[in-house]
Amino acid sequence: MGPWKEEFPDKDPADPRFDPELLEEGDKRNVLDRYRYWSVEAIREDLDKRGWSDLEIACENWTHDFNIGSMVRSANAFGARGVHIIGPHKWNRKGSLMTEVYERVYQDASIEDLVSYAKNSPFRPHLIAVDNVEGSVPIETFSFPPSCILIFGSEATGLSKEALSAAEATVYIEQRGSVRSINAAAAAAIAMYAYSVCVEKEA
The missing domain is CATH 3.40.1280.10 (SPOUT methyltransferase, trefoil knot domain)
Structure with missing residues (x-):
């Protein structure tokens, strides 16, 4: 996905799980859609929490x-x-x-x-x-x-x-x-x- 403003024209989210660099440059990683723009640390934490x-x-x-x-x-x-x-x-x-x-x-x-x-x-x-x-x-x-x-x-x-x-x-x-x-x-x-x-x- 491209930069946040290209994909989603509304205001940048304040969710701390998002990685500012990915929001700015886009997220090309092979991750589930629910993890788009999330930082590596946030994804790890969520995976641990989900079990x-x-x-x-x-x-x-x-x-x-x-x-x-x-x-x-x-x-x-x-x-x-x-x-x-x-x-x-x-x-x-x-x-x-x-x-x-x-x-x-x-x-x-x-x-x-x-x-x-x-x-x-x-x-x-x-x-x-x-x-x-x-x-x-x-x-x-x-x-x-x-x-x-x-x-x-x-x-x-x-x-x-x-x-x-x-x-x-x-x-x-x-x-x-x-x-x-x-x-x-x-x-x-x-x-x-x-x-x-x-x-x-x-x-």
Whole structure:
């Protein structure tokens, strides 16, 4: 949207949630209409007030910046409470379309750090792995615990043995074509949707 006076010819609002710079120059951000012209701090505060879901997301050893950014963007869209990037990889935030400024993003050195986080979190999240391995169950039949962290591995190698051992359960996304794996960011979005549908049905 353009400057406030271009879009709305009436007097500039006095609402403290509005960012003066955005009112003056326009708001080109990828945010819901209700958040147009709001400052980052005001949006964060409103999201916290409205309440995040009890879902968190973790990716282990992802190396493609765009996949990480896309996952962060999807996590924000589904109201995930936090995102954990496991491993030393530094990522380019362009793919997230600035959603990382509203989302809580954690950099964990290892799976052990994630396990420690889960044990000490007041939300007591369950660790659920998403990988197409022996013993995993179809994601559409799984009953997700309301508070959980979904863990995703890289497209090349999947999740580590440590991650699979730490998880309470492992689910997979059924495929019907010839390709071996789904894009990691796409798989994460599918799993977040499956979680949301399951938790809403059981609420």
